[in-house]
Amino acid sequence: MDAFLQGAAVVLSPETLIYMLVGSIAGIVAAAIPGFTVTMAIVLTLPLTFAMDPLQGIAVMLAVYVGGYTGGLISAALLGIPGTPSAVATTFDAFPMARRGEPGRALSIGVWASFLGTVISTAVLIVAAPPLAVFAVRLGPWEYFSLIVFALTIVASLVGHSATRGLIAALIGLAISTVGADPMMGQPRFDFGLEVLQAGLPFLVVLIGIFAISQLASEVEDAGAIRRGEKVVTGSIDFRVWDAMRDVVMRPVNLIRSSVVGVAIGALPGAGGSIANLVAYDQAKRASKTPETFGTGTPEGVVASESGNSATAGGGLIPLIALGIPGSAVDAILMASLMVHGISVGPRLIMDNADLVYGMFLAMVVSSLLMLVVCLTFMRAFLRVAEVPKWAIVPLVLVCCVVGSFALNNRVTDLYLLGAVGVLGYALRALDFPLAPLVLGVILGPIAETNLRRALMTDADWSLFFTRPVSLIFLVLAVLSIAWSVRAHMRARRKADDRKEPA
């Protein structure tokens, strides 16, 4: 109880609430601009939290996180362009609803569904994280190593168009993590006498370079669209706040089912909102008595997609808090923010820093409330901000990325790394390699190596990885995730070939 009160005192202080409000607005606005993801918004927030108290910093980032998931809805509903990958299914019904003259209703239903989805996922997080952490403390290095193998294979197989490219990206990430001193004995590796490589590649610089720089570069691919400086949002929008709330609350089964789908998928390392919204939408359509109305602008579809993707926010924190394993790139940045403040993230987090964890739970609830208030009050103003043309926003965000990378360690060499990693990220993106497995590989690499070497220092017998039950389960799941992905890709290719033949 003391820990909860300590956490609540920080989160509910006026200063933190003001910062969270600003964070919520920033997350909504950033994610509302097509091409700008929640990940990028969080990356840009990180350097601003360095000077804050750890819990205050993480509360602000959670506010950006929750706001960002809702912001993706804006361009999805009004333009049919998902502002973030997690809003893809939202375009299926919110956009037709907006096109037939109800843009305000589409946005309001989405906002309420997002709010309730986040609240449900936070409730599950509070119940599930502590017992899972108690279980995780009993795991040995064998289980941890196998868990990381499973996490990487599932990320690699779920994201992108090819399991092979996903696995290659994850292994490139692991290879990047081996540059610099080795994590057990401090032996220098792969630095080739270059100062820039001696300290290793800081994973936040890799994260900013891979995600933000490559994304910004891809935004200027269409020279004509940039130079025209087209406006993104036009027309008047009428909000019906309470009607929309009724629309959502009167569909309790859909709301709860989609939220549970979001939590479950969010808790799987690597899955996250981009998959949850599609699965939740699919489940809602299968369970509906009128599946033919899906895709024509039905509220059922908007509720399923938005509650599903917002619920992954709470779900993704479960493995982070309980196991110290970030489930997605956004969770990895949250983890980085704690590490910057000297807090070690792992199963003991909840025992050693209970005030911080309870504060995070409370910050999730406060963030979703702030998001709701902000959206319902200032939505019209946000739509004007989302009109900022790409020619202005791309160079400005590039500068923010540079500042963020430098402010991390005050090292000029990090800036050179940022540029090089940005080029690598763009090349991999252009070659259709998924980037999330690479970043998770960089983060999980040192943890995997430490646990592998520790396991073999404890007992030189390799077979223990296969004879200890929990370790074996993770390894079997890793193999199954690859097999499932290969089967799914082969079926998709066969279908594409069948479609081509009759032509």
Add this chain to the structure above:
Amino acid sequence: MSDVGAERDRTGESGEVARLVAYVALFAVSAALFVEAAGLPVSRFERLGAGAFPMIVHGTLMALLLGAIVATMRRLPRAAYARFAADIRDWAVSRRLVFFLFACLGLYLAVMPVVGFAPATFVFLAVMQGVLAPKTPVAMGTALLLALLFSYGLNWLFAEVFNVFLPRGR
């Protein structure tokens, strides 16, 4: 098959050739690093040395890359290689702004430690926005204002509010 479909297939094949080149390049780098890892000294205190984990990673990576190289080569028709040079040229021309962005970014990052954050950022933003923006007086004025705000303004904010000093130049 329609013309559009055939065109898409050709572009897809050129993409596959580009990936094949990337697989071969990655394989070469990975093999070199595998050899480098094998040469790292072994500790007497533990079974695995500093080179063991990198060797596992690069070994697995090379196996996957080899599989991908063989699969891609079996899939691609010979004509795809001949078309690749022309397609890559078209691709590079259509993405000239991306190359311009990376060139400006490289120059900006190289010059910043010498001239300092604020002047380097001002020039970078003014040039980038000047090139990307529509050529109207309003857009140009806005670009200059934003460049001023995000260079000297940001520098002041970080120094005075966050106590983080961005590069000051030599």
